Amino acid sequence: MAHVPQIKIPATYMRGGTSKGVFFRLQDLPEAAQVPGAARDALLMRVIGSPDPYAKQIDGMGGATSSTSKTVIVARSSKPDHDVDYLFGQVSIDQAFVDWSGNCGNLSAAVGPFAISGGLVDASRVPQDGVATVRIWQANIGKTIIAHVPMTGGAVQETGDFELDGVTFPAAEVQLEFLDPAAEEDGAGGAMFPTGHLVDDLEVPGIGTLKVTMINAGIPTIFVNAEAIGYTGTELQDAINGNPEALAKFETIRAYGAVRMGLIKHIDEAATRQHTPKVAYVAKPAAYTASSGKAVAAGDVDLLVRALSMGKLHHAMMGTAAVAIGTAAAIPGTLVNLAAGGGARDAVRFGHPSGTLRVGAAASQADGEWIVTKAIMSRSARVLMEGWVRVPGDAF
Structure with a gap:
């Protein structure tokens, strides 16, 4: 019986705020997964280790919680006045689907650092020292996020003294601005209060x-x-x-x-x-x-x-x-x-x-x-591991 070997895909495992996820550059995904559809969903589920009837995600990168069953795809932006496009996939733990219906605000803090380190932001927009302003198009909900990423010696600064409840260790502060945050949701017409009432x-x-x-x-x-x-x-x-x-x-x-x-x-x-x-x-x-x-x-x-x-x-x-x-x-x-x-x-x-x-x-x-x-808030982010994630070649 022939066995299909595993393939390896460049990936970065990052913490953003109080969440963790597997980050990919769109260009690094297998061709079939570079477009939305069944192949992409199947690949991301296999990366995370879903669906898992044991609800542990032992055979993948997921951590068996909603905060750790997450995937991110980042690409150079196709939108004017934006640096990168950011797509978030929330992977179900025990069921076979990826939910693309919303953003992850915590992992939003890691998108700017990942994009800079991955060469997705024009070098002329990234200072050697100071704060890089990364303009992010949040593709799930069609909104703009501005990330203010600290830079030291030409590299993203990840260590610092900013403390975030829910995260054990301090790190560098990343300030996020969520512009015009009323979500453009299907069927809701983009209204902040879809029923027209506050209560x-x-x-x-x-x-x-x-x-x-x-x-x-x-x-x-x-x-x-x-x-x-x-x-x-x-x-x-x-x-x-x-x-x-x-x-x-x-x-x-x-x-x-x-x-x-x-x-x-x-x-x-x-x-x-x-x-x-x-x-x-x-x-x-x-x-x-x-x-x-x-x-x-x-x-x-x-x-x-x-x-x-x-x-x-x-x-x-x-x-x-x-x-x-x-x-x-x-x-x-x-x-x-x-x-x-x-x-x-x-x-x-x-x-x-x-x-x-x-x-x-x-x-x-x-x-x-x-x-x-x-809306404005501060989070932190850092790379936990980088290299390649491996999945069986017939997994998608």
């Missing part, structure tokens, strides 16, 4: 009618008050992820919210669209102990937020959800804004399971519509 009554069979804020900013997100679903906002991962009934409740809310937002036509479609929308719950400030053992005082934060990604409570906060939080907080009357005390604000610091995070956003109203020109 809606969402009827969820078996749970009741919930007050929700549904927003397209950074990533489509459904916000609900913690107390309305029996929580305090101080929960850590085990309190939710160890409770199948709780997970089923959140998935039901997410499915019905997705239909209401116009992202899907029937709740059954939610199962194959795990990456979006996100569902999160908010609460007024309260003291709690973060997963690292760090004490978070009520006075340290403006509100508490817990968010689910790919069906599980996130260990910290998704970067795109942080954009949604910052945007919603800047708009008086949303559940996020009310949990933070209400009124006008251009920045918010919220508590998540791993600690706290600050995100800024400037909101204004024009012709009755809310507009947010950009």
Whole structure:
């Protein structure tokens, strides 16, 4: 019996924010995978180790969590005034699909450094020392991200003293600007509030009618008050992820919210669209102990937020959800804004399971519509390993 040998593909394993993923230059992918389609999806699933009925991804680069089952493809940009195009693929752990419906805000922090190191940014735009400004076209949602990447001696600076809750070691700060973050989602018409309301009554069979804020900013997100679903906002991962009934409740809310937002036509479609929308719950400030053992005082934060990604409570906060939080907080009357005390604000610091995070956003109203020109936050990124990733030659 003939056995097909493995092939090797240039790749870089990177941490960006509180996520990890396998990064590729588009030009380095096998020809069949350089275009969207079944071959590309099959290749990325095999790289990550999915679908895995054991949900461990032992035979791939994935780490068996939503934060580590990620892939990124970067190419020189085809868009005017942009340096690179960035495409994000969220690989399902136990099912055979790659979700292309949204961005990863955490890995966005690693795109600029990867692009510079990979020779995808014009050398004339990269200083020897100082800060390189990388203009990124986020291809999943059709938005611009500006990454400010520190440079030292002609190379991307990765070490530094910037600390990010949810990441063990300090690193260099990468500031991100998400321009016009209202997400262009299919069926949602690009509206920041797809229903036209800051707060809606969402009827969820078996749970009741919930007050929700549904927003397209950074990533489509459904916000609900913690107390309305029996929580305090101080929960850590085990309190939710160890409770199948709780997970089923959140998935039901997410499915019905997705239909209401116009992202899907029937709740059954939610199962194959795990990456979006996100569902999160908010609460007024309260003291709690973060997963690292760090004490978070009520006075340290403006509100508490817990968010689910790919069906599980996130260990910290998704970067795109942080954009949604910052945007919603800047708009008086949303559940996020009310949990933070209400009124006008251009920045918010919220508590998540791993600690706290600050995100800024400037909101204004024009012709009755809310507009947010950009959301700003800082993350960090570094290369963990680079070289080649190997997959069986018949895997795609």
